[in-house]
Amino acid sequence: MSRRAKGSNNGVGRPVTSIEVARLAGVSQSTVSRVFSANNLVADETSEKVVQAARTLRYKPNAIARSLITRRTDMIGIVMAEITSPFYPYVLEKFTQRLHELGKSVLLFTTGPGSDVDETLQDVLKYQVDGLIVANATLSSTLVSECGQRGTPLMLFNRYVRGAHASAVCCDNVAGGQLVAEMLSQAGHRQLAYIAGKHNTSTNVDRERGFSERLQELEYGPFLREQGEYTYQSGYEAAKRLLQRDDPPDGIFCANDIMALGALDAARDLRVKVPDELSVIGFDDIPAASWTAYSLTTVRQPVNTMIGMSTQLLLERIASPEIEPVVMFVPGKLVQRGSARVRTE
Amino acid sequence: MSRRAKGSNNGVGRPVTSIEVARLAGVSQSTVSRVFSANNLVADETSEKVVQAARTLRYKPNAIARSLITRRTDMIGIVMAEITSPFYPYVLEKFTQRLHELGKSVLLFTTGPGSDVDETLQDVLKYQVDGLIVANATLSSTLVSECGQRGTPLMLFNRYVRGAHASAVCCDNVAGGQLVAEMLSQAGHRQLAYIAGKHNTSTNVDRERGFSERLQELEYGPFLREQGEYTYQSGYEAAKRLLQRDDPPDGIFCANDIMALGALDAARDLRVKVPDELSVIGFDDIPAASWTAYSLTTVRQPVNTMIGMSTQLLLERIASPEIEPVVMFVPGKLVQRGSARVRTE
DNA sequence: TAATCTAGTGCAAACGTATTCTTAAAGGAT
DNA sequence: ATCCTTTAAGAATACGTTTGCACTAGATTA
Numbered sequence: 001m002s003r004r005a006k007g008s009n010n011g012v013g014r015p016v017t018s019i020e021v022a023r024l025a026g027v028s029q030s031t032v033s034r035v036f037s038a039n040n041l042v043a044d045e046t047s048e049k050v051v052q053a054a055r056t057l058r059y060k061p062n063a064i065a066r067s068l069i070t071r072r073t074d075m076i077g078i079v080m081a082e083i084t085s086p087f088y089p090y091v092l093e094k095f096t097q098r099l100h101e102l103g104k105s106v107l108l109f110t111t112g113p114g115s116d117v118d119e120t121l122q123d124v125l126k127y128q129v130d131g132l133i134v135a136n137a138t139l140s141s142t143l144v145s146e147c148g149q150r151g152t153p154l155m156l157f158n159r160y161v162r163g164a165h166a167s168a169v170c171c172d173n174v175a176g177g178q179l180v181a182e183m184l185s186q187a188g189h190r191q192l193a194y195i196a197g198k199h200n201t202s203t204n205v206d207r208e209r210g211f212s213e214r215l216q217e218l219e220y221g222p223f224l225r226e227q228g229e230y231t232y233q234s235g236y237e238a239a240k241r242l243l244q245r246d247d248p249p250d251g252i253f254c255a256n257d258i259m260a261l262g263a264l265d266a267a268r269d270l271r272v273k274v275p276d277e278l279s280v281i282g283f284d285d286i287p288a289a290s291w292t293a294y295s296l297t298t299v300r301q302p303v304n305t306m307i308g309m310s311t312q313l314l315l316e317r318i319a320s321p322e323i324e325p326v327v328m329f330v331p332g333k334l335v336q337r338g339s340a341r342v343r344t345e
Numbered sequence: 346m347s348r349r350a351k352g353s354n355n356g357v358g359r360p361v362t363s364i365e366v367a368r369l370a371g372v373s374q375s376t377v378s379r380v381f382s383a384n385n386l387v388a389d390e391t392s393e394k395v396v397q398a399a400r401t402l403r404y405k406p407n408a409i410a411r412s413l414i415t416r417r418t419d420m421i422g423i424v425m426a427e428i429t430s431p432f433y434p435y436v437l438e439k440f441t442q443r444l445h446e447l448g449k450s451v452l453l454f455t456t457g458p459g460s461d462v463d464e465t466l467q468d469v470l471k472y473q474v475d476g477l478i479v480a481n482a483t484l485s486s487t488l489v490s491e492c493g494q495r496g497t498p499l500m501l502f503n504r505y506v507r508g509a510h511a512s513a514v515c516c517d518n519v520a521g522g523q524l525v526a527e528m529l530s531q532a533g534h535r536q537l538a539y540i541a542g543k544h545n546t547s548t549n550v551d552r553e554r555g556f557s558e559r560l561q562e563l564e565y566g567p568f569l570r571e572q573g574e575y576t577y578q579s580g581y582e583a584a585k586r587l588l589q590r591d592d593p594p595d596g597i598f599c600a601n602d603i604m605a606l607g608a609l610d611a612a613r614d615l616r617v618k619v620p621d622e623l624s625v626i627g628f629d630d631i632p633a634a635s636w637t638a639y640s641l642t643t644v645r646q647p648v649n650t651m652i653g654m655s656t657q658l659l660l661e662r663i664a665s666p667e668i669e670p671v672v673m674f675v676p677g678k679l680v681q682r683g684s685a686r687v688r689t690e
Numbered sequence: 691t692a693a694t695c696t697a698g699t700g701c702a703a704a705c706g707t708a709t710t711c712t713t714a715a716a717g718g719a720t
Numbered sequence: 721a722t723c724c725t726t727t728a729a730g731a732a733t734a735c736g737t738t739t740g741c742a743c744t745a746g747a748t749t750a
Contacts, residue, residue, distance in 0.1 A: 388728060406706090
C-alpha cells in the first residue's frame, strides 16, 4: 500500500521534502541538505543539479525539522502588552524588520488585560525561541530564572528588574524627568503637576523620580499629582481634574505622550490657552506629538538606537551564552514644540 | 565521554525532555507523552506521578518536536505592511489575542518599504505555519498558488484577489464610499474632493468607486482628486493643495482616517473653519478620530466582527482543508462627529 | 611507482516528540 | 478453569533535517 515513487504528487499533497529532491537530482539526501545549508563541501556541478531539481519541485527546507536537530529555531519571542499604545507599534515594526534582516523570525505574544504574562511566557518557551524580548510588560522573577535555567537569553525593553539575570535597554527615564523639571522651572511656572502612568512600572517610577528630585534640588515647591494609566482617556480625565481645581497648575508633565494629548484636549475643552495659561509636556515623541493640532513638547526616546542595541545585545548573547547580561540606559532628548512656554523673563 | 545519567543537570543545561521525566517517574517516554497530549489512556495514579516529576524538573513539551510529528505547528503567520498606520496595531492585537485564546501562536512578518512581500512569504512558509493571514499587503498570484499547492489556507484581511484560491474578509468599501457620497450630497456641499490612498490597493479603489458612482447616480458634478498614500503627511499636503486652489472644495472625503487628520490640520493651519467652510470625512474610525482636537466624522469598520470572522473561517479551513475559500463583505457604519456638517436647509 | 592527501559524496545516527503495534495484566462471562 | 474483553503501558517507528564518519577517486608528493 506504500506507493510512492510513482504518481505525480502535484495535487494538494504535503510539502516537498529533501528526499524527493534528492531522488529527482539523483543524489543522496545529505547532499541536498548540504546545498541548502550553504555547506560548501559540494561540487558546483552537483549543486547546480540539486538547485534545479529543487526549483522544479518548489522545495523549501522545513525549518521545523531543521530546528529540531540544530537546536536553534531562529525565532525570537516578543512579548508586548498594549500594542495599541501609539509608541509600541513603531517599536514592534522596527524590531521585526531588524530581526528579519538578521535572519530571525518573530513569534509575537500580546498580553491583554485578560491574559497573564507568566502563562503567556510558558507558551513562548515551548516553541524553543532562541531569545526573548519583553517590552511594556512586567514579568515575574520566576520566569526570569526559568529563562536563565534553560539558557534562553532575555532582553527587557524599557523595563529593568534589579538583580535579574536579564539584559535591558532603557531610555534614561530619570534623566528625562530631570530635563522636564529643569525646563519647566526655568520657564517660571507657578504650580506644576504630574500625571502618572501605571504605578509599579519602572518607566513611570523613574520619570517621576527624576522630575521630583530635580525640582527639589531647584528648591521648587511641591507639585500636584494625578494617577493615569498611560491612555488618552486617563490623561484627559486627570487633566480635567487638575484644571478644575481652585489652584490649577500652569504646567503639567505627563508620563507619556498619549496622556499628554488627552491633557491638551482637556485644556481645549475647558478653554484653557496653551501654552499661555498652561504648559504640557509629554514623553516618547510619538508621531501624533508633531501634528499641528497638538504640537507637543516632549522627551524623545531614541527608539532606533535602543532597538539597535537591544537586538545586538540579544544576538550576541544567543551566539555566546557565557556573556553576562548588560543593562544600558540611553539618554532622551527634549524636543521643543508649541505646547510649553520656554523662558519667561 | 557520554556521561549522562549521572550529574545533576541543574546548571544552564538544555531544556528537559520527556525522557528525563520518564526516568524520574519510572515510566516510559510514551506514557509521559500521553499525559501531556491529554491522551486519557493513562491511569490516574501514573498520571499523577508523571505530573509530579514534570513539575520538579520544570518540564515543558517541545513544541518543535511535536510539530514535526503531528504536522501541525499551531502557528499562524501574519503578514502586515505598515503596522504603524494607526488602524493596524489594533487589528494585530485583536488577532493575536483571539488566536491565542484558540491555542494558536502568531509568527509575525512585517513588510517594510525595503522588503519584498513574496520573499517574506517564502520565509513564513518554511516554518510550516498552519495558516496565513495577510493584511494590508498585496501578494502575488504566484504565492497564492503556492499556498494552495502546499495546502496552507490563506486569509486576506481587507484585501481580495479575484479568482484567487483564498478566503477574504473585507469591509464593504464600496458601500462605505456610497454612504459618504450620500451624506455629503444631502448636506448640500458645493464642491467635493477625494484624497486617494495608495492606488492599486483594493481598499482605495473600492472606496473611490462607491463614492464616485453614488455621486453620479445623484447627478452630482465631478469631484476634485488628489493622490495620497495613507499617511498623515500625505493627507496634510494633499489637503493643502486642494484648499489653496482658486475653487477650493468644501467637502473632502479621505480614503482613510489618518489622512483625514492631516487634512483637518491643514485646514487648521490655513484657518479654514471646520465644519462651516469645510467638511472632512475619513474611513476606519481609529481611536484618534474621536479625540476632541479632531472629532472626525468617519466610516467605522466593524473590526471586531471582521477579525472574528477571519479567524473562524481560517481555522475551519485548517481543520477541514476541503472547504472552499469564502469572500465576505461586512458593511461599515457612518459615525457622525463634528468634522462634517449634516443637513443644510 | 607507491604513499599521502583532499574534495566530494553517501550512510546512518541523532534531535524530542506522537503514535501504532504489541504485550501484560486484570476482570467478566461462560 | 478457560476464553474473551478491556485497560494500561512499554517498544519501536516516524517526522525531515543536520552532521560525524567512512569511503572513493583523483591529485600531489616523495
